Amino acid sequence: MRYISTRGQAPALTFEDTMLTGLARDGGLYVPETIPTLDEATIAEMEGHPYEEIAYTVMRPFVGDTFTDDEFRACIDRAYAGFGHAARAPLVQLDQGHFLLELFHGPTLAFKDFAMQLIGQLFQTALRRRNQRVTIVGATSGDTGSAAIEAFRGLDNVDVFILYPHGRVSEVQRRQMTTPTESNVHALAVEGDFDDCQARLKDMFNDFEFRDGVALAGVNSINWARVLAQVVYYFSAAVAVGAPQRKVSFTVPTGNFGDIFAGYIAKRMGLQIDKLVVATNQNDILHRCLSGQGYHKGETIPSISPSMDIQVSSNFERALFDAYDRDGMAVAQLMEELKHGGFEVSQGAMQVLQDHYASGRVSEDETSAQITTSLKASGELLCPHSAVGVHVADIERAAGIPMITLATAHPAKFPAAVEAATGITPPLPPRMADLYERAERLTRVPNDLEALKAHIQTHRAQ
Numbered sequence: 447m448r449y450i451s452t453r454g455q456a457p458a459l460t461f462e463d464t465m466l467t468g469l470a471r472d473g474g475l476y477v478p479e480t481i482p483t484l485d486e487a488t489i490a491e492m493e494g495h496p497y498e499e500i501a502y503t504v505m506r507p508f509v510g511d512t513f514t515d516d517e518f519r520a521c522i523d524r525a526y527a528g529f530g531h532a533a534r535a536p537l538v539q540l541d542q543g544h545f546l547l548e549l550f551h552g553p554t555l556a557f558k559d560f561a562m563q564l565i566g567q568l569f570q571t572a573l574r575r576r577n578q579r580v581t582i583v584g585a586t587s588g589d590t591g592s593a594a595i596e597a598f599r600g601l602d603n604v605d606v607f608i609l610y611p612h613g614r615v616s617e618v619q620r621r622q623m624t625t626p627t628e629s630n631v632h633a634l635a636v637e638g639d640f641d642d643c644q645a646r647l648k649d650m651f652n653d654f655e656f657r658d659g660v661a662l663a664g665v666n667s668i669n670w671a672r673v674l675a676q677v678v679y680y681f682s683a684a685v686a687v688g689a690p691q692r693k694v695s696f697t698v699p700t701g702n703f704g705d706i707f708a709g710y711i712a713k714r715m716g717l718q719i720d721k722l723v724v725a726t727n728q729n730d731i732l733h734r735c736l737s738g739q740g741y742h743k744g745e746t747i748p749s750i751s752p753s754m755d756i757q758v759s760s761n762f763e764r765a766l767f768d769a770y771d772r773d774g775m776a777v778a779q780l781m782e783e784l785k786h787g788g789f790e791v792s793q794g795a796m797q798v799l800q801d802h803y804a805s806g807r808v809s810e811d812e813t814s815a816q817i818t819t820s821l822k823a824s825g826e827l828l829c830p831h832s833a834v835g836v837h838v839a840d841i842e843r844a845a846g847i848p849m850i851t852l853a854t855a856h857p858a859k860f861p862a863a864v865e866a867a868t869g870i871t872p873p874l875p876p877r878m879a880d881l882y883e884r885a886e887r888l889t890r891v892p893n894d895l896e897a898l899k900a901h902i903q904t905h906r907a908q
């Protein structure tokens with residue numbers, strides 16, 4: 447299995463090198479050269495099996511000979527052992543035909559744990575074998591950062607620096623990043639928004655002297671392994687409601703497009719998905735684009751679903767690559783135009799995108815009202831991101847086809863929004879009960895590439 451860049455100018459890599467490389471050296475994102483498929487019998491066989499087994503079946507064809515079968519199985523088992531639910535990703539029925547896929551039973555209470563816990567294991571196995579140390583830099587609007595710090599804290603072959611937008615993450619998200627005491631993890635509060643953090647991260651990858659000097663690695667969904675691990679729960683959820691005999695649809699609260707792109711990969715692998723629905727908050731650039739209005743950056747407006755306050759949706763590049771028939775030059779041209787504000791999507795590519803993705807946008811008031819309504823109607827206390835998903839799913843669902851909405855975070859990560867909507871303050875799980883009392887450790891940094899590079903060079907272990 448080889449991986450190629452969406453901009454067509456970087457060398458093809460193995461799974462191991464793709465995972466440890468992060469961004470391709472031409473600025474693109476790595477994707478598999480071909481997508482392996484699973485036949486109907488293999489998918490049917492998943493029903494009733496443990497999550498870990500489904501994970502092995504889905505991911506194994508992508509990994510090549512990077513890990514032995516035993517190594518890979520052991521990494522998967524260790525990754526999910528600490529989850530707070532035996533099913534790992536349980537399904538809850540909201541009403542006839544609408545299900546919620548709870549992805550928040552991992553250690554940091556968001557879907558990011560599914561990939562990050564696994565990547566922690568895979569990195570450790572590969573780096574020990576290579577006797578190599580890397581510097582992981584991540585950009586976060588709150589959840590990727592907390593999941594990465596949790597997965598890599600205390601590991602002996604990585605330093606982790608997480609860039610988060612100062613004042614724009616929830617207090618729980620911030621504290622999850624700033625209270626771990628291990629000296630190899632660092633939370634950096636950047637003067638800017640998430641797009642600034644992600645742009646500086648990509649600048650670092652494109653600065654080859656810095657990149658090679660610190661052995662830079664990435665754990666954002668830039669990293670193909672992140673997307674891959676997220677493909678698994680589309681299969682586990684679909685078979686639980688009748689796949690492969692029955693088609694299913696998914697609605698995904700979306701920002702950086704990694705999670706919904708994982709759904710698209712599941713579809714390409716052979717899962718019968720009717721609709722993949724992108725649900726955005728008021729930062730609706732993806733909804734506007736998928737409605738045929740081009741991809742044009744606006745101002746990021748802080749919302750009550752802050753993890754999705756994004757304008758430059760990194761993985762949309764992967765979707766464009768396929769929509770433009772894997773023409774790397776065409777994608778590189780669009781990304782160049784994006785630097786100057788945005789681009790139009792060709793008619794042909796738009797048709798492909800609309801064949802795969804539907805979309806909807808949810809206002810702040812609608813998000814809040816949905817949290818209230820869902821509690822009354824089904825007893826489910828939703829986080830604001832999941833509420834955005836449920837709202838759009840209710841509009842997009844079709845009779846006879848189960849709709850599964852991804853619940854991407856636990857309501858306790860966003861207590862202010864949940865309390866405003868319902869009067870209920872969702873409690874943190876007991877293992878985090880003292881989160882608000884723990885001492886915080888963070889560094890305020892300007893939105894400046896040179897300052898960030900200097901900080902990382904000084905504070906990583908030499």
Ligand SMILES: Cc1ncc(COP(=O)(O)O)c(C=O)c1O
Nearest residue numbers: 589700701702703704705753854
């Ligand atoms: C809670 C939550 N929901 C939804 C999203 C959007 O997911 P993606 O960026 O993969 O589109 C994020 C951020 O990634 C998130 O943290």
Ligand SMILES: N[C@@H](CCOP(=O)(O)O)C(=O)O
Nearest residue numbers: 586587588589590666667702
């Ligand atoms: N919402 C994300 C943004 C980064 O997304 P990623 O999937 O590319 O890591 C976050 O919580 O940080």
